[in-house]
Amino acid sequence: MTVSQELKTLVAQLPDADSSGRYTENIDRDSIEATIAAIHKGGGPFVAGLVEMLDEPGTQQNLKPHYALHCLANHVLVIGDDQSRQDLVRVLCDKLGDEQLATHNKEFLCQTLQWSGRQEACEALGRCLHDEGLVEAATMALVAIRQGATETLRAALPDLQGKCRMHALYALASLADPQAAGDLRAALQDEDREVRIAGGLGLAKLAVPDSAPALLAAADQADGWERIQHSHHCMLLAESLLAAGESAAAVKIYQHIRETRDDEEAHLRDAAERALAEIG
């Protein structure tokens, strides 16, 4: 697809960087907004054109289409035109599947979907979860979007390995997906420390009483950083359980912490003691 001359002319109207490479001088809000509104009128072909104009990060060639695409993604939110937002998202999702597009530009598309995408973007982002170069940006976008993200992440998880799996598990943990409880509990036994910690974080947020024995055992057995994190997650789990009305399960966690932590972890013992006193 060829980028139209009209789009090139509009993009050229956006501000140039100042002599230090920054946007600090001659930044005319009205002119920028008028230009973006004009690009918006070009619809999907102009969105696709902006993607095609993207270049290497930091270059003069990349500056204006990069800024324009972000401004456009924000513009559709400012004017509250959801059809335009969906149209923009559809083009970005299509472009994520373009094998000719550089990884760094696809990362930017994920970032733009993080800004203005909704559930309709999850499927395309899900396909990026298998790509080590894109998994970070894709999982961050999915966590921001929330709606529909957990289904996408769970569907991808069985086929993911290494870095991609670790990122997907953290995303599921962040989103506190109840249907991922089994995967998160299994993660506690993983050979990778970061995956084990992701499992603990997710279980802590889920507030499932059955998780407590496994998480407490993991904390008891761990050393160093992992012990700090698992113990922290035990405390979070107890609070989540209390908030969910599961006070008996929370009390068991606090009692365990109080009775198993020695002077070197007196802050944990004291915290559990205070919580128990508060529960009464």
Added chain:
Amino acid sequence: MKSQASDISRRQFLGTAAVGVASATIVPRKVLGRGETPPSEEFGGALIGCGGRGRGTFNSMGDGIRLLAECDVRFVDRADNKKIYTDYRRVLERKDIDVVAIATPPGWHALMSVAAMAAGKDVMCEKPMTRFISEGRAVAEAEKRYGRIFQICTFGRFGGNQRLRKIFESGLLDKCDTVRILRGGVKVKQWSGRVVFDVRAVPDNLDWEMYCGPAPLRPYHPHRFGGTHRGYWDYEGGGLADMANHHLDRPAYEYGRDLTAPVEIIPHAPVAHPEACGMWGWCELKYADGFTLVLDSGEWGPAYDRLQEKNTSERDLLNMLSEQDRQKLDEMPDPEPLVRFAEAIRTRKQAGGNAEVTQRVATIYHLANVAFRCNRPLKFDPVTERIVGDDEADRLVNQPMRAPWVL
């Protein structure tokens, strides 16, 4: 919605559970733990983030703190994991470290503060405390949960007008039409990021992956590092995030804004760049009681002229009270003196610039930055600490982090 409700319940629980911590007086943890050190003598300290403000942040903790560990992502070529570290997690594992000074770029502040307090350390954290709003709630909850001392390394409130605070705390003001305008001093242009830059090779002594931490792993260029990091949303939030804690800490204290947040935010700025912080004009932030705060950069666009400053002084506010109410005010107890960090870690009394009040100060400028970035007015709920009716703007209140760095 369910998760927000759960968060509130947990916060309410922590809020009441922490009362005993704030008022109890106990000897330092070290003393109770091993009996090696008599009270009020010496604490083991660590500095995480040794460039820029690092030494100043450490020294602001006061006397009697022995520097046992220094940690910085630039120490790749000299780390021995005994005194010099590149990975803060190894520092926090040490049992002989009681207090930690954190002076990294702010994208790390909340993660490190929460982890440090979970490890039983007290924290002096360089401002800003956070990069986005929900991080601050996690820090405040950790402070209460673990009974730790947290102090932001900004001390404006310690010189605050206690009489002014007393008026606002008294509940005697029927309405509040105070307008406070803060003009300039926020280094907007100075801490703008580059939109054009040369990607460079990462220096041999720098752990760039660790530097980026919870932020996206961007191509390295020097302007993202070493002070000028302030110009990038990934790590901070421009001059506003850098400077506003200085300007707002005292007014937040004096005008009784420590337990609430603005509800309406109106920005005036050009559309922000997605990665580089840039120019803005002003922002109006209105509280539920009518108190209005205006941040006017004086660096972009016409000068702010929508409202005039009014009813800001002690005299103005006293004049709004009846004679009878002024008498009631005199009979009320004065606000408790604020406790310095050095005293707090010895007495276990909550520090004056603790995480809860700092969260409310930070929320002011984070909301302004969210409004600038979104280029639209916002509504905020001070109880749930979420933006209302704008899901996409709300994503900037609780931003995703790059694994494995998750709160």
